[in-house]
Amino acid sequence: MSRELSELYRSLAAHADGRTLTVPADLRRRADRRARFRITGAALGTALLVGGLATGTGLVLAGDHGTVAPPAAVPPPTVPASPAGSAPPAAPTPTSAPRTGSPSPTGTPGKSGTTPPRAARSIPDRAFFVQAAGNRTGMEPVFRDTDALPALCDARYGSDAGIVQRRTRNLAYKLPQTPRGYVPDGSYAHTITLYRPGRAAEFLRELRTAVRGCPVQPGVGGGNASTSRPRLLADGDFGDGSVLFEIRTPVRDIDGRPTGDDEVRLVRAIRVGDVVTVLWEQGWEGTSSIRSQVDADSRRAVDAIEDWLR
Known part of the structure; x- marks a missing residue:
């Protein structure tokens, strides 16, 4: 064995003799704590990744379609139609009734149905x-x-x-x-x-x-x-x-x-x-x-x- 290798073994043995070996229970607790740290870190990383994706997607959509419109207002409830016959009567439309003969100048309709449309002034x-x-x-x-x-x-x-x-x-x-x-x-x-x-x-x-x-x-x-x-x-x-x-x-x-x-x-x-x-x-x-x-x-x-x- 060479002189360098012998000195390396002696140094390692001296270092090992100065430390106390860890008991099995402590080893188990340390392992459980490391596992929890790894799970929590993985979950936190996943959440940050999902949030970043959602934010990026919203920004991209907003850039393509303009400002995102707020939710539509809820329409007012529909009032049931009034029962037949209860609706208010419509305003009458003025019409020209067909007349069965013009009234005479004296105010009484004539039997002949023909009276002067204007006042006659002379007899032709x-x-x-x-x-x-x-x-x-x-x-x-x-x-x-x-x-x-x-x-x-x-x-x-x-x-x-x-x-x-x-x-x-x-x-x-x-x-x-x-x-x-x-x-x-x-x-x-x-x-x-x-x-x-x-x-x-x-x-x-x-x-x-x-x-x-x-x-x-x-x-x-x-x-x-x-x-x-x-x-x-x-x-x-x-x-x-x-x-x-x-x-x-x-x-x-x-x-x-x-x-x-x-x-x-x-x-x-x-x-x-x-x-x-x-x-x-x-x-x-x-x-x-x-x-x-x-x-x-x-x-x-x-x-x-x-x-x-x-």
Whole structure:
């Protein structure tokens, strides 16, 4: 053995002899403590690693998408719908109701359904009806300043104060079966009167009263007749109201003796709004009025006025 190796062994033995050997229990406690230190250190390292990863991920996401929005607000609870029929009524929507006819200027809807859309100021020629082809005689109507009605005792009409304008024409007619060129079968004094609002209806009331208040009219009918008998008749549906009456006069021969026949004149006044048209059938050389012809011409007269006022 070399000299260096012998000195190394002697030094090692001297060092070992100066230390006390550790008992087994102490060795076990030291081993357990080291194990706990290793476990705690490993757990702490793992936690730090996970926290660092989470923080880094959040920073990366925030950089890609901007500021992270806070959690959405919780929506308010939904209120149950009201039971059917308990909801408040909706506000009505203004609408234009279809009307079945304009009200008349007097405030009362007319039967004819046609009243002036604006106040008429004058009566044009077109307000007068055109005769049917079968009734034309070839004689042109003539406008004249003449009476609109026959005399009815001493009747006066307060509605005259409301007249705006009045026009009258005379026209002859023939029946369809009468050949052209023959003597006419009758004639009319056809009058149209424009009233201020309300006065046309007043005129019809006054006319009815006048007819009822005049059972005998002296001197009406011409010829040798001395008296006539006005009488109201039931009327149909003309315009916004009408009055029909007859004037019946006994027919006498050339010597003045009654023949037993009557000459009959028909007069009809028809209101359309604030307008009144009067057809006074006056005959021709002693002929009497024919109701069917007067009715037909009355309807033509109403149609012409409605066309004018439309």
